[in-house]
Amino acid sequence: MSPLLSILVRALLALLLMLANGVVLIYMLRKVLGHLHLRIGPNRVGPFGALQTSMDVVKLLTKEDFIPSAADKWLFRLAPYMVFVPSFMAYAALVLGPKAAFSGLDTGLLYVFAVLALVPMGVMMAGWASNSKWSLIGGMRAAAQQISYEVPLLLSVLPIVMTAGSMSLAAIVKSQTGYALGFIPRWNVLSPQIVGFGLFMIAALAELNQTPFDMSEAESELISGFANEYSGMRFGLLFLSEFSNSFIISALAATLFFGGWLVPGIDPASPVMVWLGPAVLLLKTYVGIFVLMWIRGTLPRIRIDQMLALGWKALIPASLVWLMLTGVIVRAVS
Amino acid sequence: MTPEELSQARITPEGEAPAIVLPKGLRRVPRGVDELATEHLIVNMGPQHPSTHGVLHILLELDGEEIIAAEASLGYLHRGIEKLAEHRRYSAVGTLLDRADYISGIHTELALAQATEQLMGIEVPEKAQWLRSLFSEIVRIASHLIAIGTYGMDIGAMAPFLYIMREREALLSVLESVTGARMMFNYVRPGGVLRDLTPEAEPLLRQFLKTFPGYLEEYHTLLTGNEIFQARVKGVGVIDRATAIAFGMSGPPLRASGFGWDVRKERPYAAYEQLRFDVPVGESGDCWDRYLVRMEEMRIAAELIEQCLDGMPEGDVMAKVPKVLKPPAGEAYSAVESPRGEVGIHLVSDGTDTPYRVHLRAPSLMNLAVVDEVMPGHKIADSVAIIGSLDIVLGEIDR
Numbered sequence: 001m002s003p004l005l006s007i008l009v010r011a012l013l014a015l016l017l018m019l020a021n022g023v024v025l026i027y028m029l030r031k032v033l034g035h036l037h038l039r040i041g042p043n044r045v046g047p048f049g050a051l052q053t054s055m056d057v058v059k060l061l062t063k064e065d066f067i068p069s070a071a072d073k074w075l076f077r078l079a080p081y082m083v084f085v086p087s088f089m090a091y092a093a094l095v096l097g098p099k100a101a102f103s104g105l106d107t108g109l110l111y112v113f114a115v116l117a118l119v120p121m122g123v124m125m126a127g128w129a130s131n132s133k134w135s136l137i138g139g140m141r142a143a144a145q146q147i148s149y150e151v152p153l154l155l156s157v158l159p160i161v162m163t164a165g166s167m168s169l170a171a172i173v174k175s176q177t178g179y180a181l182g183f184i185p186r187w188n189v190l191s192p193q194i195v196g197f198g199l200f201m202i203a204a205l206a207e208l209n210q211t212p213f214d215m216s217e218a219e220s221e222l223i224s225g226f227a228n229e230y231s232g233m234r235f236g237l238l239f240l241s242e243f244s245n246s247f248i249i250s251a252l253a254a255t256l257f258f259g260g261w262l263v264p265g266i267d268p269a270s271p272v273m274v275w276l277g278p279a280v281l282l283l284k285t286y287v288g289i290f291v292l293m294w295i296r297g298t299l300p301r302i303r304i305d306q307m308l309a310l311g312w313k314a315l316i317p318a319s320l321v322w323l324m325l326t327g328v329i330v331r332a333v334s
Numbered sequence: 335m336t337p338e339e340l341s342q343a344r345i346t347p348e349g350e351a352p353a354i355v356l357p358k359g360l361r362r363v364p365r366g367v368d369e370l371a372t373e374h375l376i377v378n379m380g381p382q383h384p385s386t387h388g389v390l391h392i393l394l395e396l397d398g399e400e401i402i403a404a405e406a407s408l409g410y411l412h413r414g415i416e417k418l419a420e421h422r423r424y425s426a427v428g429t430l431l432d433r434a435d436y437i438s439g440i441h442t443e444l445a446l447a448q449a450t451e452q453l454m455g456i457e458v459p460e461k462a463q464w465l466r467s468l469f470s471e472i473v474r475i476a477s478h479l480i481a482i483g484t485y486g487m488d489i490g491a492m493a494p495f496l497y498i499m500r501e502r503e504a505l506l507s508v509l510e511s512v513t514g515a516r517m518m519f520n521y522v523r524p525g526g527v528l529r530d531l532t533p534e535a536e537p538l539l540r541q542f543l544k545t546f547p548g549y550l551e552e553y554h555t556l557l558t559g560n561e562i563f564q565a566r567v568k569g570v571g572v573i574d575r576a577t578a579i580a581f582g583m584s585g586p587p588l589r590a591s592g593f594g595w596d597v598r599k600e601r602p603y604a605a606y607e608q609l610r611f612d613v614p615v616g617e618s619g620d621c622w623d624r625y626l627v628r629m630e631e632m633r634i635a636a637e638l639i640e641q642c643l644d645g646m647p648e649g650d651v652m653a654k655v656p657k658v659l660k661p662p663a664g665e666a667y668s669a670v671e672s673p674r675g676e677v678g679i680h681l682v683s684d685g686t687d688t689p690y691r692v693h694l695r696a697p698s699l700m701n702l703a704v705v706d707e708v709m710p711g712h713k714i715a716d717s718v719a720i721i722g723s724l725d726i727v728l729g730e731i732d733r
Contacts, residue, residue: 038500039496133375137396212562218715219384220488220718221718222714298491300489300491300557300562300563302566303565303713303715
C-alpha cells in the first residue's frame with residue numbers, strides 16, 4: 001500500500017470510530033442519565049430508543065442553516081471546525097492494541113495534549129463570533145479554564161512519563177506489563193501513581209468541560225454558554241467533539257493508568273491480543289465514560305472563582321509536589 | 335426600549351455618578367481611549383432564561399463575572415387577576431386566585447375564603463378547619479419539594495429535581511383524589527371545604543408519611559452533604575435581619591434571617607392552634623440557611639399531616655352558606671402562611687355579589703424586591719443561587 005493511501009485509510013477509520021462513538025455515546029448518555037434520574041430516557045425510536053440519536057442527526061442535518069445577523073459570519077462558521085478538527089486529530093495518537101494504532105507516534109502523549117489544547121480556542125471563537133453577551137462570557141470562561149487546567153493535566157501525566165521512560169503511548173502500555181507480588185497487574189493505578197490518577201481525573205473533568213466544571217456551558221447560568229447561537233449541524237459538530245473529547249480522555253486514562261489494552265492473565269504477546277486488545281481498551285474507555293456520566297448526573301456545578309482557585313492553589317502545587325516525589329522515587333529505584 | 339437605547343442605559347446604584355459609557359455594540363470599541371480599559375456589560379437575564387423561575391427579567395450590570403448592579407423587571411406574567419376578580423361572584427374568585435401562586439394555590443384560596451367569612455360572619459365547622467390545615471401542609475411539602483428540586487438544578491445538579499417528582503406525585507395523587515385537580519384545586523371555599531377525604535386518600539397519605547423521612551434523607555445526601563453545593567450556597571446572598579424586615583419579607587427567607595415570624599403561630603387560623611409544631615429559624619440569612627429552613631419545614635409539615643390525620647374530628651365540612659354570597663359592605667384582611675411567606679387577601683365589599691376590590695399581598699413580590707440590594711458584589715452564578723433560594727413564583731408577583 002502506498003503511504004498516502006495508508007494514511008487516508010487510517011484517517012477514515014479514525015473518523016468512523018469518532019462518528020460511531022458520537023452516536024453510541026449520546027444514546028448512552030441519555031440512557032445513563034435517565035436511569036440515574038429515575039426516568040427511562042429515549043424509548044420510542046427503534047428498540048429501546050436506540051435509533052434516537054440517528055434520528056437526531058437527521059434532524060440536525062435538515063435544520064435551517066441559521067447565522068445571527070450580528071454575528072461575525074466567518075468566525076461563526078469556522079468555530080465548529082476549530083473545535084472538531086483538533087478533537088479528530090487527537091485520535092491519531094491512540095494505541096488500541098499491540099498491532100492497532102492509527103499512527104505510531106513516539107511522542108503520542110505530548111501530541112494529544114497539544115491538539116486538545118486547541119479546542120478551547122474554537123470555543124472562544126464561537127463565543128466571540130456569536131456576538132451574544134452570554135456566549136461571550138461562556139467563551140471567556142473557557143479561556144480561563146483552559147489556562148488554569150491545562151497545566152495540572154500535563155503535570156499529572158508527567159510522572160507516568162518518568163516511570164515509563166517514554167512519551168509513546170505504546171511504550172507506556174508496555175511498561176505496565178507484568179505482575180507485582182506475582183498476581184497484582186503492574187498497572188499505574190495500582191501503584192503509588194494512583195495519586196497522579198486522582199489529579200488527572202480532576203484536571204480532565206475541567207479540560208472536558210464536564211460537570212462539575214462545565215463553566216463555559218453552564219446551562220443554569222449562561223443558558224447554553226458559547227453554544228447559545230448555534231443550531232443545526234454546527235451545533236451538532238460542537239456536540240460531537242465534546243463526546244469525542246471525553247472518549248479520548250477516557251482512552252488516555254485507560255492507557256496511562258489502567259494498562260491500556262492489557263488483560264491480566266493473558267500474555268500480551270499472544271496472537272489473541274491482536275483482536276482482544278482493542279476490545280478491552282474500548283471496554284475500559286467506556287467504563288471511564290460511564291463514570292464521567294455518573295458524575296455529570298450527580299454533582300452540582302462549582303463557581304468560576306472557586307474553580308480557578310482550585311486549579312491554581314490546589315491542583316498545580318499538588319501535581320508539582322507529586323512530580324518531584326516521583327522523581328525522587330524513580331531515582332532511588334534506579 | 336430599543337436595543338440601541340438599552341445598550342446606552344445604565345443601572346447604577348443611587349448617588350453614584352455613572353462612570354462608564356457603554357459602546358453601542360460589542361465590536362465597536364471606542365478609539366482613542368485606553369486600550370486596556372474594560373467596560374461594564376449589561377445583560378438581560380430573562381425573561382427567557384432557564385433559571386429565572388418563569389418569566390422574571392433581571393438587568394445585570396457586569397464587570398467581568400461580577401455583578402455591579404441588578405434590577406428586577408416585572409410584569410411579563412400579568413393577567414389582571416385582581417381586576418378580573420372584581421367582576422366575579424365571591425364563589426368564583428378562588429378559581430382565579432389558584433392561578434396566582436400556581437405552585438401552592440390552596441393557600442391563596444384559604445386567605446380569600448377566610449376574608450369572605452370574616453365579612454359575612456360565617457362559622458366554619460371544625461372538621462373543615464382541620465382539613466384546611468391538612469391540605470395546607472400537603473401543598474406546603476409539594477411546593478417546598480419543587481423549591482428544593484429547582485434549587486438543585488440552579489446550582490447545576492439535575493438529579494434532585496427528578497427525584498422530588500416521585501414524592502410530589504404521591505402528594506398530587508392525594509390532592510387529585512380529594513379535590514379533583516392536581517394544581518388548580520378550588521377546594522377551600524367560603525364556609526368550609528369542597529368535600530371530605532376520600533377513602534383512598536388516607537392510606538395514600540399514611541404510605542407517604544412512611545416513606546418520606548427516608549427520601550428526605552436522600553436529599554440531604556444528594557445536596558446538603560455535598561461539598562460543592564455547600565461551597566456554592568454558604569455565605570452567598572446574605573440578608574440580615576434588619577434588611578429582611580425592612581423589605582417586608584416573610585416565609586422561609588425571613589425566618590432564615592433569624593426572625594421567627596410565622597402566621598400559623600402568630601395569628602393562628604384553621605386548626606393550627608390545636609397542632610404542635612416548631613418554626614425553624616436560621617442564623618445568617620444566606621442561601622444555605624434558606625435551603626435548610628425549607629428542608630426542616632418539610633419534615634415538620636410531614637409531622638403536621640400525621641397530627642391532622644390522627645386528630646381529625648367528625649362532622650360537616652361545609653357551613654350553611656347561601657348560594658349567592660353577598661357580604662355586607664366593609665373590608666377584611668386575612669393572611670395565611672404559604673410556602674413562600676405571608677399571603678394576604680385584602681377584600682373590600684360594597685354589599686353586592688361581586689367584590690369591590692381584591693388585593694393580594696404576594697410574599698414572592700416582597701421577597702424578590704431584595705435582589706437589587708443583595709446581588710451586587712456577587713458572581714453571575716450566585717445570582718442564580720440567590721433567586722432560587724428566594725423561591726419566587728411569578729404568577730403571584732405579576733398576577
